[in-house]
Amino acid sequence: xxxxxxxLLRPCTWVYLLLMLLTFFTWLVGITGQSGFGxxxxxxxxxxxxxxxxxxxxxxxxxxxxxxxxxxxxxxTLPGSLIGLAFYLTYS
Amino acid sequence: MTxxxxxxxxxxxxxxxxIWIFICAELLVFAVFFASYAFTxxxxxxxxxxxxxxxxxxxxxxxxxxxxxxxxxxxxAIAAIRIDHRSASLRWLLGALAMGALFLVVxxxxxxxxxxxxxxxxxxxxxxxxxxxxxxxxMHVLMGMVILGVNAAVLRKGGYSAENHRGMETGGSYxxxxxxxxxxxxxxxxxxx
Amino acid sequence: xxxxxxKSMARNIFYGGSLFFFLLFLALTFDTESxxxxxxxxxxxxxxxxLGKKVWEExxxxxxxxxxxxxxYFAPELGxxxxxxxxxxxxxxxxxxxxxxxxxxxxxxxxxxxLSDEELEAVAEFLKYASEINTNNWPPNIQG
Amino acid sequence: MKYQSQAVAKPYFIAAIGLFVGQxxxxxxxxxxxxxxxxxxxxxxxxxxxxxxxxxxxxWILFGFMGxxxxxIPEETENELWSPKLALLMFWIFLVAGALTILGxxxxxxxxxxxxxxxxxxxxxxxxxxxxxxxxxxGIVIVxxxxxxxxxxxxxxxxxxxxxxxxxxxxxxxxxxxxxxxFNPDNLVKDKxxxxxxxxxxxxxxxxxxxxxxxxxxLIKTTGVDREVIEKWLYIIIAMTLITGIIGTxxxxxxxxxxxxxxxxxxxxxxxxxxPFFMMTIxxxxxxxxxxxxxxxxxxxxxxxxxxxxxxxxxxxxxxxxTLAPVNYYTHGTQITAAHGHMAFYGxxxxxxxxxxSYSMPLMNGRKAANSNKSQVVEMWAFWLxxxxxxxxxxxLTGAGILQTWMQxxxxxxxxxxxxxxxxxxxxxxxxxxxxxxxIGLTLYIxxxxxxxxxxxxxxxxxxxx
Numbered sequence: 053x054x055x056x057x058x059x060l061l062r063p064c065t066w067v068y069l070l071l072m073l074l075t076f077f078t079w080l081v082g083i084t085g086q087s088g089f090g091x092x093x094x095x096x097x098x099x100x101x102x103x104x105x106x107x108x109x110x111x112x113x114x115x116x117x118x119x120x121x122x123x124x125x126x127x128x129t130l131p132g133s134l135i136g137l138a139f140y141l142t143y144s
Numbered sequence: 145m146t147x148x149x150x151x152x153x154x155x156x157x158x159x160x161x162x163i164w165i166f167i168c169a170e171l172l173v174f175a176v177f178f179a180s181y182a183f184t185x186x187x188x189x190x191x192x193x194x195x196x197x198x199x200x201x202x203x204x205x206x207x208x209x210x211x212x213x214x215x216x217x218x219x220x221a222i223a224a225i226r227i228d229h230r231s232a233s234l235r236w237l238l239g240a241l242a243m244g245a246l247f248l249v250v251x252x253x254x255x256x257x258x259x260x261x262x263x264x265x266x267x268x269x270x271x272x273x274x275x276x277x278x279x280x281x282x283m284h285v286l287m288g289m290v291i292l293g294v295n296a297a298v299l300r301k302g303g304y305s306a307e308n309h310r311g312m313e314t315g316g317s318y319x320x321x322x323x324x325x326x327x328x329x330x331x332x333x334x335x336x337x
Numbered sequence: 338x339x340x341x342x343x344k345s346m347a348r349n350i351f352y353g354g355s356l357f358f359f360l361l362f363l364a365l366t367f368d369t370e371s372x373x374x375x376x377x378x379x380x381x382x383x384x385x386x387x388l389g390k391k392v393w394e395e396x397x398x399x400x401x402x403x404x405x406x407x408x409x410y411f412a413p414e415l416g417x418x419x420x421x422x423x424x425x426x427x428x429x430x431x432x433x434x435x436x437x438x439x440x441x442x443x444x445x446x447x448x449x450x451x452l453s454d455e456e457l458e459a460v461a462e463f464l465k466y467a468s469e470i471n472t473n474n475w476p477p478n479i480q481g
Numbered sequence: 482m483k484y485q486s487q488a489v490a491k492p493y494f495i496a497a498i499g500l501f502v503g504q505x506x507x508x509x510x511x512x513x514x515x516x517x518x519x520x521x522x523x524x525x526x527x528x529x530x531x532x533x534x535x536x537x538x539x540x541w542i543l544f545g546f547m548g549x550x551x552x553x554i555p556e557e558t559e560n561e562l563w564s565p566k567l568a569l570l571m572f573w574i575f576l577v578a579g580a581l582t583i584l585g586x587x588x589x590x591x592x593x594x595x596x597x598x599x600x601x602x603x604x605x606x607x608x609x610x611x612x613x614x615x616x617x618x619x620g621i622v623i624v625x626x627x628x629x630x631x632x633x634x635x636x637x638x639x640x641x642x643x644x645x646x647x648x649x650x651x652x653x654x655x656x657x658x659x660x661x662x663x664f665n666p667d668n669l670v671k672d673k674x675x676x677x678x679x680x681x682x683x684x685x686x687x688x689x690x691x692x693x694x695x696x697x698x699x700l701i702k703t704t705g706v707d708r709e710v711i712e713k714w715l716y717i718i719i720a721m722t723l724i725t726g727i728i729g730t731x732x733x734x735x736x737x738x739x740x741x742x743x744x745x746x747x748x749x750x751x752x753x754x755x756x757p758f759f760m761m762t763i764x765x766x767x768x769x770x771x772x773x774x775x776x777x778x779x780x781x782x783x784x785x786x787x788x789x790x791x792x793x794x795x796x797x798x799x800x801x802x803x804t805l806a807p808v809n810y811y812t813h814g815t816q817i818t819a820a821h822g823h824m825a826f827y828g829x830x831x832x833x834x835x836x837x838x839s840y841s842m843p844l845m846n847g848r849k850a851a852n853s854n855k856s857q858v859v860e861m862w863a864f865w866l867x868x869x870x871x872x873x874x875x876x877x878l879t880g881a882g883i884l885q886t887w888m889q890x891x892x893x894x895x896x897x898x899x900x901x902x903x904x905x906x907x908x909x910x911x912x913x914x915x916x917x918x919x920x921i922g923l924t925l926y927i928x929x930x931x932x933x934x935x936x937x938x939x940x941x942x943x944x945x946x947x
Contacts, residue, residue, distance in 0.1 A: 064216065064220070064223070065216075068213075068216040071216075075208045075330075078208075078331050078335055079201055079205040081335055082204070082205075082335035085337075095331045095335055096331060099328050100328070103328060106327065107320075109219075110216075110316075110320045111158065112158050117154060118154075120157040121157075124324070128328075131174075131175040131179050134178075134179040134183075135179065135336075138183045141186045142186045142189050156341050160343055162343065162347045162350055162713075163350065165350075166350045169753070172753065173749060176752070177745075180749065265740070265742055266368075272741065273745075276742060279364070344709060347713045347714075347717050350720045351723075354723065354724045355720065355724070358724050359723075361728060362727045365731075368740075369734075369739055372739075372740045373671065373738070373739070376738050376739070377670035377738045379668055382667050382668060390667055390669065390672075391604055393607065394595075395592045395596075395600060396591060396607070397528045397529075397532060397591045397607050399607065400527065400529070400532055400609075400612070401526075401527050403814040405673065405737045405738070406736055407737070407814060408814070409527070409531050409609070410815060411514070411531070413898035438523070440523055441518070442519055443518060443519060444518040445899070446518065446522065450592070467669055470669065470737075473735065473741055473744070475735070476813075476890070477895075479895075480890075480895040480897050481889075
């Protein structure tokens with residue numbers, strides 16, 4: 053999105069492909085019905101990563117210097133760690 | 145607003161700051177909902193696992209792909225307007241709207257499925273969360289589409305240009321937020337067990 | 338530098354956000370309406386119970402008591418009084434009937450309303466109906 | 482005062498203050514009845530005193546809102562009121578109807594009042610805060626319609642500012658949601674469900690729009706901060722209010738027969754209801770700090786800041802204390818609710834009306850901007866006495882509520898209601914003392930209108946505009 057020139061693939065397109073790939077992975081975990089703390093945390097972690105990619109590359113916050121950039125980071129980490137904690141409690 | 149496509153050091157996020165205040169509020173609600181889900185699940189693991197396995201992940205996959213694609217189209221629409229390619233921008237934006245519509249259709253099919261099985265908001269604790277979260281999000285997709293629709297209408301009338309497209313950035317930011325929320329909602333409700 | 342926080346966007350968020358959440362509220366209301374028949378003990382609403390509700394209202398009982406926790410906090414909760422009085426409408430009738438005309442010196446006392454027997458029975462039936470509403474296990478104990 | 486017709490606000494404000502005094506007197510009677518059970522029994526039983534207390538509150542706040550609108554709308558729209566005569570006529574109708582209703586409560590037994598006013602035709606009486614006879618309710622609707630017509634026509638022919646628009650939206654919402662007071666089904670659950678559409682959607686919804694617009698108006702006038710800035714924040718604050726407050730209604734739907742999911746929806750959204758109040762506090766202090774002039778009416782500025790703080794404390798903090806379903810399970814319908822109700826109503830609605838009165842009365846009395854120093858000093862004393870005593874009333878009721886919750890609800894061997902009440906009597910005594918201090922404050926407030934009337938206006942050495 054920040055390269056209006058005709059390079060082969062824009063960064064946002066790379067990000068798009070990556071997001072698709074990660075989504076397929078999550079889905080795969082889902083349909084195979086896998087459960088457990090490790091796999092749940094992997095899925096969660098990848099989802100948080102996806103969220104960060106959206107924030108950085110789609111919302112364009114990578115280039116924002118002010119505290120607004122942290123909105124997404126905090127939003128992902130805070131509920132992310134709470135969800136992680138809840139799952140940890142389930143499996144411990 | 146001419147600085148909009150320079151690469152470095154923005155003080156502000158794209159779009160109107162007012163929408164960012166709204167985005168923060170929305171994200172807060174979803175965050176609390178997600179955490180509530182997780183902790184309630186911790187107390188009712190059996191129940192949640194049992195009913196989670198009845199959900200159709202294929203619907204969810206299509207929906208996730210639809211939203212990601214839609215978000216990507218919005219990015220391209222804004223990239224296009226930044227170099228004054230209005231018709232291209234409009235095409236991307238309409239594509240994004242189509243993807244949003246796909247989400248609504250697929251999600252409605254899923255709801256129809258539940259409905260035909262007599263499952264609803266009050267069936268049990270898991271479905272209380274499932275319906276609350278997904279329906280709340282569903283309404284956000286609708287709302288986001290209304291905003292993008294307004295963007296598209298303004299764009300069609302020539303209301304945006306390389307110099308002035310803050311309205312599109314505002315709509316785009318909101319739409320990405322709706323997408324991002326789903327990216328957490330999908331694994332949490334459909335997959336993680 | 339142009340305005341990055343515009344009044345028109347703030348306005349749009351006010352109108353759009355309010356409408357959005359009001360519609361959501363209506364959707365939840367709609368769902369609640371369809372859920373109520375299983376919860377609100379409506380099959381118990383007889384003419385007598387309806388009369389009891391009117392007696393309840395026309396003596397402003399809510400001005401001292403709470404009913405399902407809502408009302409004034411001067412006198413006991415009555416949502417579960419039927420159960421507290423040993424599942425007995427007679428006990429409720431007896432209590433209301435026996436209130437002294439001039440109160441109890443130094444203490445709170447319920448006024449003597451001089452209700453007819455029909456009204457007394459009706460209000461007791463109304464309280465019985467209220468006690469059988471599904472309140473998600475509220476109050477926490479029989480004391481209300 | 483820029484427009485002649487703004488003066489119709491004056492009788493409204495005077496009536497509001499008069500009814501306010503009545504409200505406090507009956508509050509003191511009730512407070513005493515809490516510890517001296519047969520005080521005034523059977524002449525004025527508690528339920529009658531409470532009806533008078535709460536109904537006077539509602540009526541005087543409505544008088545205050547209407548007065549505020551009659552003052553504010555002409556000035557904002559920059560033209561005379563559509564019909565000052567209609568405004569005056571409605572004033573007398575509302576006052577007489579209100580007085581008759583209150584006298585009805587006091588002079589005849591409530592059941593007799595219901596009979597006299599033919600409650601049978603359309604039974605709406607006997608529900609908390611909506612005790613008015615049906616005929617009074619119809620009167621309220623008529624007055625409200627005439628009022629909205631007057632205000633609406635004035636708005637239509639004049640400048641449309643955000644402040645006036647928001648106020649009119651709030652007032653319209655007030656009238657619309659009041660219509661639910663005519664819906665009184667036999668089904669208790671439905672009755673309660675829609676009863677909250679009046680009560681909650683008033684005080685945690687549309688009334689906050691009125692509050693916000695009055696506050697914005699007074700801040701624009703007293704600080705000289707750019708209208709654009711203030712209006713922008715007004716929009717964002719009221720947007721947050723409705724976003725959180727509408728679904729926040731769910732915090733009343735935990736235990737009245739409504740489905741369990743309200744416990745989640747209600748808890749999550751109402752937990753966020755303090756946010757707009759917090760924003761309002763930040764906003765008010767920010768604007769005063771950024772002021773471009775020092776307004777000579779310092780009392781009005783004090784009231785405005787006081788409103789922002791006390792609304793946040795009373796509605797925001799004290800509301801949050803018991804809004805989460807697991808907490809509310811134990812505190813529902815205890816003195817905690819009473820504590821919250823007192824501080825929230827005083828902090829948000831009583832104080833905003835007093836803010837408007839403080840700002841506008843000097844102008845309507847022919848002053849250029851402010852009362853004399855002497856008068857303002859007395860008014861500020863009144864402010865502090867009333868506000869601090871209200872804080873104490875709230876604290877004592879909270880103490881009472883915590884103990885009540887513990888003894889009657891939480892322990893394994895719960896006490897019955899009256900046994901618990903007797904154990905917390907000391908808190909009621911202290912509340913009553915704080916109430917007396919409040920009355921002293923209110924007396925001083927009234928005195929402030931009469932002292933220093935012939936003294937020159939307070940002035941402030943104007944520094945170079947910052």
